[in-house]
Amino acid sequence: MKLGAELVIIGGGPAGCAAAVMAASVGINCTIIEPRDRLGGALWHIAATDNVLGGHRTGPSLATAVLADVARAAPQVVRGKATSVEARDRSVSVTLANGERVTGQHVVVATGVKPVQPHDAPWITTTAPLTLPPLTDADPTDAVGQTWLVLGADRPLGTFLRANPDLDVALLVPHPSSDVYKTEEIARDPRVTLIPVDVLTLDAEGIAQPGDLCGDQTFTNIGVTPIALDGIVRDPDGYCPVAGQHSRVHIAGDLRSACGQRVQTAMGSGAEAALDAYYAMRR
Numbered sequence: 152m153k154l155g156a157e158l159v160i161i162g163g164g165p166a167g168c169a170a171a172v173m174a175a176s177v178g179i180n181c182t183i184i185e186p187r188d189r190l191g192g193a194l195w196h197i198a199a200t201d202n203v204l205g206g207h208r209t210g211p212s213l214a215t216a217v218l219a220d221v222a223r224a225a226p227q228v229v230r231g232k233a234t235s236v237e238a239r240d241r242s243v244s245v246t247l248a249n250g251e252r253v254t255g256q257h258v259v260v261a262t263g264v265k266p267v268q269p270h271d272a273p274w275i276t277t278t279a280p281l282t283l284p285p286l287t288d289a290d291p292t293d294a295v296g297q298t299w300l301v302l303g304a305d306r307p308l309g310t311f312l313r314a315n316p317d318l319d320v321a322l323l324v325p326h327p328s329s330d331v332y333k334t335e336e337i338a339r340d341p342r343v344t345l346i347p348v349d350v351l352t353l354d355a356e357g358i359a360q361p362g363d364l365c366g367d368q369t370f371t372n373i374g375v376t377p378i379a380l381d382g383i384v385r386d387p388d389g390y391c392p393v394a395g396q397h398s399r400v401h402i403a404g405d406l407r408s409a410c411g412q413r414v415q416t417a418m419g420s421g422a423e424a425a426l427d428a429y430y431a432m433r434r
């Protein structure tokens with residue numbers, strides 16, 4: 152068992168990093184639990200952005216600056232994946248996938264969201280289990296001269312096209328007919344072929360029906376789903392609202408709700424969560 156941080160932060164994305172920096176600024180020590188080998192979360196996948204302050208035009212540029220701030224705050228970082236949170240009268244205990252436990256006085260949960268896979272999409276039928284990479288992980292240098300099958304027309308597709316305006320790639324994009332409203336930004340791009348469908352059937356080779364749709368690579372771009380942990384209050388969609396949690400449990404970032412999933416809202420909520428913990432400790 153790892154003991155003793157006043158604040159345990161689960162997830163080292165912008166929300167968790169903001170919580171760590173705020174905690175340090177008010178003199179409480181913290182431990183960040185993060186499974187990946189670097190902090191920054193989804194920031195590393197934002198190829199182009201125009202809505203963050205500070206002059207950063209890409210996520211990696213902002214992530215690099217955030218990491219420097221976190222390094223100055225000097226939290227302990229535990230490499231691992233949290234699976235559950237147990238809040239008691241005087242402490243919280245976080246269990247990791249390897250069985251270790253990390254305890255503290257309060258916890259900020261900022262695990263964010265993950266891509267929806269085809270088998271979880273109501274408009275896709277899969278004939279075999281299939282886990283696809285998200286479009287946000289696609290390497291544009293692989294795309295040159297290729298045709299990609301992109302399942303779903305969610306927002307990352309527009310970001311991908313804006314970030315790579317001259318990329319020579321053909322994108323086949325089946326999407327549910329009800330999502331036509333999401334296609335406004337991308338519909339005029341000649342590289343995109345939008346294919347509204349009611350139901351799509353996908354086989355183990357990644358070939359989709361109707362139409363024998365296939366590409367050199369296939370990506371999921373269907374949406375996201377919250378990464379909630381056991382022991383945290385969830386709403387019917389799996390998100391974890393800020394209100395209604397145990398008084399030692401503070402939720403931050405994209406995990407809070409399907410609305411408002413943005414870098415700056417994540418940072419604001421992370422900072423606020425750390426302050427809530429600080430005021431509760433002082434009381």
Ligand SMILES: Cc1cc2nc3c(=O)[nH]c(=O)nc-3n(C[C@H](O)[C@H](O)[C@H](O)COP(=O)(O)OP(=O)(O)OC[C@H]3O[C@@H](n4cnc5c(N)ncnc54)[C@H](O)[C@@H]3O)c2cc1C
Pocket residue numbers: 161162163164165166167184185186187190191192193194196197198199200201202203231232233234261262263264287307310378403404405406411412413414415417
């Ligand atoms: C492609 C893309 C483009 C985007 N473009 C923009 C944009 O232009 N502008 C904008 O404002 N927003 C944008 N966003 C949204 C923005 O990135 C998110 O709102 C923000 O990163 C949310 O921060 P977060 O800390 O809540 O979650 P995340 O950034 O997702 O970080 C969560 C962290 O928790 C970790 N974690 C997950 N599970 C566990 C676990 N079980 N235990 C411990 N740690 C765990 C993850 O590894 C990750 O490091 C974009 C997102 C994507 C994917």
